Amino acid sequence: MSARTLFDKLWDAHQVKAETDSTPGVLYIDLHLVHEVTSPQAFDELRGRGLKVRRPDRTLATLDHSTPTLPPDADGKRPYFTKEAEAQVAKLEANVREFGVDLMGWDSPQRGIVHVAGPEVGATQPGMTIVCGDSHTATHGAFGALAFGIGTTEVGHVLATQCLLQRKPKSFAIHVDGALQDGVTAKDLILHIIGQIGIGGGTGHVLEYTGEAIRALSMEERMTVCNMSIEAGARAGLIAPDETTFAWLEARERVPKGEAWDRAVAQWRTLPSDEGARYDREVRIDASSIQPSVTYGTHPGMVVSIHAPVPAAADAIEQRALDYMKVTAGKPIAGEAVDVVFIGSCTNGRLSDLRAAAGILRGRRVASGVRMLVVPGSEQVRRDAEQEGLHEVFRAAGAEWRQPGCSMCIAMNGDLAQPGQLVVATSNRNFEGRQGKGARTVLASPLVAAASAVAGHVADPRDYMNQEVAA
Amino acid sequence: MSQTSRPLAYVHSRTAVLRDENIDTDRIIPARFLTTTERTGLGKHCFEDWRYAADGSDDPAFPLNQPQARGCSILVAGRNFGCGSSREHAPWALLDYGIHAVISSEIADIFRGNALKNGLLAIVVSDAEHRWLLDNPGAELRIDIADGTIRVPDGGTIRFDLDAFSRHCLLNGVDQLGFLLQQEDDITAFEQQQEKAA
Numbered sequence: 001m002s003a004r005t006l007f008d009k010l011w012d013a014h015q016v017k018a019e020t021d022s023t024p025g026v027l028y029i030d031l032h033l034v035h036e037v038t039s040p041q042a043f044d045e046l047r048g049r050g051l052k053v054r055r056p057d058r059t060l061a062t063l064d065h066s067t068p069t070l071p072p073d074a075d076g077k078r079p080y081f082t083k084e085a086e087a088q089v090a091k092l093e094a095n096v097r098e099f100g101v102d103l104m105g106w107d108s109p110q111r112g113i114v115h116v117a118g119p120e121v122g123a124t125q126p127g128m129t130i131v132c133g134d135s136h137t138a139t140h141g142a143f144g145a146l147a148f149g150i151g152t153t154e155v156g157h158v159l160a161t162q163c164l165l166q167r168k169p170k171s172f173a174i175h176v177d178g179a180l181q182d183g184v185t186a187k188d189l190i191l192h193i194i195g196q197i198g199i200g201g202g203t204g205h206v207l208e209y210t211g212e213a214i215r216a217l218s219m220e221e222r223m224t225v226c227n228m229s230i231e232a233g234a235r236a237g238l239i240a241p242d243e244t245t246f247a248w249l250e251a252r253e254r255v256p257k258g259e260a261w262d263r264a265v266a267q268w269r270t271l272p273s274d275e276g277a278r279y280d281r282e283v284r285i286d287a288s289s290i291q292p293s294v295t296y297g298t299h300p301g302m303v304v305s306i307h308a309p310v311p312a313a314a315d316a317i318e319q320r321a322l323d324y325m326k327v328t329a330g331k332p333i334a335g336e337a338v339d340v341v342f343i344g345s346c347t348n349g350r351l352s353d354l355r356a357a358a359g360i361l362r363g364r365r366v367a368s369g370v371r372m373l374v375v376p377g378s379e380q381v382r383r384d385a386e387q388e389g390l391h392e393v394f395r396a397a398g399a400e401w402r403q404p405g406c407s408m409c410i411a412m413n414g415d416l417a418q419p420g421q422l423v424v425a426t427s428n429r430n431f432e433g434r435q436g437k438g439a440r441t442v443l444a445s446p447l448v449a450a451a452s453a454v455a456g457h458v459a460d461p462r463d464y465m466n467q468e469v470a471a
Numbered sequence: 472m473s474q475t476s477r478p479l480a481y482v483h484s485r486t487a488v489l490r491d492e493n494i495d496t497d498r499i500i501p502a503r504f505l506t507t508t509e510r511t512g513l514g515k516h517c518f519e520d521w522r523y524a525a526d527g528s529d530d531p532a533f534p535l536n537q538p539q540a541r542g543c544s545i546l547v548a549g550r551n552f553g554c555g556s557s558r559e560h561a562p563w564a565l566l567d568y569g570i571h572a573v574i575s576s577e578i579a580d581i582f583r584g585n586a587l588k589n590g591l592l593a594i595v596v597s598d599a600e601h602r603w604l605l606d607n608p609g610a611e612l613r614i615d616i617a618d619g620t621i622r623v624p625d626g627g628t629i630r631f632d633l634d635a636f637s638r639h640c641l642l643n644g645v646d647q648l649g650f651l652l653q654q655e656d657d658i659t660a661f662e663q664q665q666e667k668a669a
Contacts, residue, residue, distance in 0.1 A: 016654065016661045022635045026654050028661055038558065040508035045648070066506055084506035091508050135557040135581060151559035151585035152510075153647075161651040163658055167634065169580075199493055200551040200577050233554060235580050263669075299493050299554070317492050317549065412502040431497040431555060433520045 003274035006240050007171050007206045010146040010271070014129045016163055024165040030128040031145075032158045033114045034061040034101065036092040037412075038133025042156035043095040051160045053099040058162060060123050061096050062104040063089055064113045066413055069375055069402035078106075081414030099159075112378020112404045115139035115227065115346035119219075120380050122252025126241035126268040131158055136346050136428065137236075138229040142222035143249070144241035144271050146206070149230065169235065170280035172205035176213040178288035183462040185356070186221035187348055187426065187445035189213070190228045191293040193285060195303030202234030205281065208273065209239050213287035219248040220352045227347045228428050231300035240272035292460055294333045295430045295443040297321040302430075306334045306448065306460055324432055325440050326420075333442060333458050339421035341372040341399075341453040342435070343446055345409035348426035349377030351384050353446040358390045360450035360464045361397040367456030372399035373415065375407040399453070411435045424452045478644035479590050480616055482572045487540035488547045488608035495555035496582065500564040513560055514567030539609050544571040547604040551575070553582025553593075562586040572614055574621075576601035587637045588647060592616065594631045616641050 004012070011027075019025035032055075039061070046053070053059055066085040072078045080086035096103040104110040110121050115136050118124045124140045130147035131137060133155045140147035150164065157164055174193060180186075194201075207229050209222075217225065222239045229237025246265050249255050256264045291305035298321040304310060312329040313319035322329060327336065343349075343357050354376065366372045374394045376382040382404055385391060391401040408415040409427035411434065417423045419438025426449050430441035444452070447461035454464065504516045524530040534540060546565070552575040553561060562585050565573070572592040586593040592614065596604070603623075604610065613622040616638060621629040633641075640647060 016657050022639075023650075024634070024636055026651070026657065028658070028665070037505050041510050041559075044508075049648075051652075082506060088506045088508055133557055133559075135555065149557035149581055151557055151562075151581065151588065153559060153585065153588045157648050157651055160648060161654070161658060162662075163651055163654065165636070165647055165651065199554060200579070203551070203577060203580055230555075230581075233551070233579060260669075299495065301493075317490070320491070410502045412505055429495075429497070429555060431495045433501055434497050437501070437520050 033132035116377030122254035148235040199301030202232035344375030345427035357450035487543035492549035513564035517564040517568040
């Protein structure tokens with residue numbers, strides 16, 4: 001057999017039926033993650049046709065998008081933003097009961113953002129196909145799983161048949177050589193990559209991130225990179241599994257145990273791309289040249305180093321983006337006054353992200369007039385962070401420590417910015433109105449976000465690192 | 472395969488044009504409207520933060536509010552339309568608003584798949600054809616799905632690619648879940664094979 005890429009191997013291993021000129025292939029899905037926003041109409045479809053969920057054992061649901069991040073009141077009433085949000089959550093709770101699906105719900109110690117909680121419980125494993133009605137499903141590609149977002153009609157397809165009709169996308173290798181400098185994170189790396197290949201640069205492709213800079217990343221950093229593949233237009237992003245992957249997964253609740261674990265690891269070792277395997281497209285990126293990076297416009301491809309001047313608008317459309325952001329071409333983003341700082345999301349809501357932010361905030365204060373929200377990605381992250389006392393660091397600095405959820409990344413639960421406010425956010429999208437109507441979003445790493453909270457303006461974290469502050 | 476949507480063979484309309492590139496799904500339907508548990512009724516929120524003035528009236532600066540754009544069911548949009556989230560609420564909102572076809576030089580993958588599964592035609596044309604369409608708002612087009620052609624006012628024709636299966640489903644109003652359910656035996660055989668290998 002000729003040399004195959006990781007993507008080829010994943011694709012081939014899940015073909016129930018190969019594609020033909022007249023029909024797409026039938027692709028088997030090993031794990032279907034479900035949340036409250038994109039599933040209700042799909043469950044209705046099944047109910048309307050008298051269908052069951054084909055594999056409840058391969059389906060796992062959570063509550064994350066519409067959920068409040070403030071605790072319940074003394075009567076146990078949760079502060080939902082709207083009645084519709086509450087009804088949507090209640091509908092998923094009813095659907096999982098009716099169809100026999102596992103839910104990491106309000107009472108579960110495992111509840112969290114679907115792309116944080118899924119890997120944490122070991123549901124995400126190398127070699128799998130994973131889908132969810134959520135475009136950031138690409139996150140799970142960090143484990144060497146083919147993972148991509150689907151719409152609600154397809155959620156219904158997978159619930160009913162555990163399969164999708166798919167044509168094979170093209171492959172695109174992103175080789176990242178060298179090493180990231182201190183103060184430069186996986187978030188800066190992926191923002192830089194999106195800036196290089198463009199917001200539509202990955203359309204029609206599955207990305208595979210390779211090279212020594214990728215191998216050096218922790219699992220949490222790899223998830224940050226793969227998470228934002230969709231922001232370059234790619235439905236999926238992959239990183240080959242290795243010892244880092246196996247060590248992170250071992251002993252998690254849903255992974256195989258004992259001899260079955262050994263067999264699984266042996267199989268996973270066969271997944272990396274063969275030597276000489278061909279990709280449809282390839283680019284090389286030098287990690288050592290990357291600076292802390294931020295967005296300056298209204299999509300994630302408008303990226304610049306924090307101290308570099310904002311590029312001049314190429315056309316009226318780009319000028320409109322600069323006007324919306326109230327930024328000036330020729331001036332850097334560093335120094336822009338900040339109103340809100342948001343740390344969290346499926347991109348950067350994990351323990352290492354919170355540690356990085358806390359490292360800068362320890363012994364310092366959030367600047368006067370700045371509101372800072374820290375939202376752990378899951379109950380597990382929350383427990384771990386509280387165990388280490390990170391919540392005390394955030395609170396002492398004047399930040400709000402919230403309960404897990406998507407929160408201000410999608411801003412549909414009431415956590416949102418006011419018109420005109422500038423938000424430095426560790427999340428993944430800076431579209432117009434994404435964080436509230438008229439809100440201006442600057443995407444950044446947890447380090448940049450924390451430094452900006454302290455400075456009151458967009459700031460370089462390296463000015464705050466490795467400097468002891470009297471607590 | 473069962474029939475779930477109206478068969479669609481032609482779309483015949485003048486065009487409305489949104490020149491912006493990278494019109495993302497948050498702009499098509501802002502996230503605060505995603506708490507619905509229905510597919511219907513989203514048209515009034517389509518482009519919500521773009522089309523209404525502060526007092527809730529139609530903002531005349533929004534191109535689709537201009538008199539000549541009213542009633543158009545073909546939308547010509549700037550490059551990379553539909554980027555961002557997987558929310559199927561985006562095609563639902565466009566259809567409910569009255570759009571039956573979107574034409575661009577590039578359409579985001581997930582949006583395109585979602586659109587075609589709902590009877591919203593999503594068509595990619597060449598850069599030159601795209602430029603002409605952007606520069607000629609109000610052009611009367613006749614899109615023929617069976618032929619894969621767009622007839623333009625001067626009598627010329629633009630060809631577009633549409634995968635055979637999507638074409639078949641649009642033309643006959645058949646749904647893909649029905650097709651998948653017919654694969655039951657193969658799916659079961661695949662699962663048995665997978666379990667044996669584990």
